[in-house]
Amino acid sequence: MTYKIAVLPGDGIGPEITAQAVRVLEALRSDGLNIEFEQALIGGAAYRAHGEPLPESTLALAKASDAVLFGSVGDFSLDTLPRHLRPEQAILGIRKALNLFANFRPAVVYPELADASSMRPEVVAGMDILIVRELTGDIYFGQPRGVRECPDGPFKGQREGFDTMRYAEGEVRRIAHVAFQAAQKRGKKLCSVDKANVLETTQFWRDVVTDVAKEYPEVALSHMYVDNCAMQLLKDPKQFDVIVTGNLFGDILSDEASMLTGSIGMLPSASLNESNFGLYEPIHGSAPDIAGKDLANPMATVLSAAMMLRYTFGLEEYAARIERAVQAVLANGPRTGDIWREGKERTGTSGMGGALLKALAAQ
Ligand SMILES: NC(=O)C1=CN([C@@H]2O[C@H](COP(=O)(O)OP(=O)(O)OC[C@H]3O[C@@H](n4cnc5c(N)ncnc54)[C@H](O)[C@@H]3O)[C@@H](O)[C@H]2O)C=CC1
């Protein structure tokens, strides 16, 4: 079987990092991985070429492929466009269109990088957390939203901005099942993160997750408020096994968790639908501050490619080979600036890709 991958590089560092992940996947061809790629524009790059951030042809390519490898979107110079034309709408739109409601964000501290973490090595060494983020609901998609005349209160009559946080029972149930099943296969601990002391939506979330828990008696469920979770992640991250949370909180907590691993450039993700079709992307954005300078760390994207092989194609051995190559480079190879430490050779995005190819060949 030949696996067809849609490659959507996007904006900023997106083209640089996806190019390295494609190099790594291509290197596995010589070991029998039948894989082909087709690229399409998305985000600001698509807006500039076609006048829209998510062209129908890009969506069609994603639908016709076996999986999607995505870089990042976002271009500060397009921030004054109407919302529906902004690059970020493309990633939100493709997640929704493909029903990719389950976002897996593993935050793992590689032993070689424990000293690159923002935290003391003894706090993070051995950390292995899976954040399961609901990805197609919450305040990121809730209607109504917009800017209107403030209807009441001391600011009545002024303009006000508003969004709507909402979750349907079925939406919470399906992500809860995904998270419980993930916890079943790991440390059998699930922490559901909400703000139930203030928000009706998330009290509802908590009630539904508690109900789903009855089907998973072997998994220990706990609940935590998001502000406490943000703090506990820094204080004692190893208390967590699987975290399940909504779209907004999961977005923020996963960026925070990435810094425990050494860099946001290390955190991959898988966004899956009910049939395990997936879009694979690093958790970071287009990093305009370092784009085009060969500075970005491609590891998060390369590790996302490994997740693709494992989750969507079931090719565990190829996925493990990529992960072993990442570990070998972290141990003995050069590093990009975000994870560079005294005594290590410094390299760039493509140099890191080259080091990964060497490590693969040496296995
Ligand atoms: N999934 C996506 O496509 C996402 C897009 N964005 C968009 O990206 C743009 C920039 O957003 P920011 O808030 O600056 O977040 P960002 O994640 O792009 O960058 C935050 C910081 O992390 C650094 N960084 C990110 N990835 C890195 C890597 N691979 N290696 C080394 N350093 C890395 C950047 O240089 C920057 O200092 C915005 O337009 C935003 O909307 C943000 C997050 C996700």
Ligand SMILES: CC(C)CC(=O)C(=O)O
């Ligand atoms: C454009 C954003 C919704 C993307 C983001 O920050 C994320 O998914 O982590």
Ligand SMILES: [Mg+2]
């Ligand atoms: Mg984010």
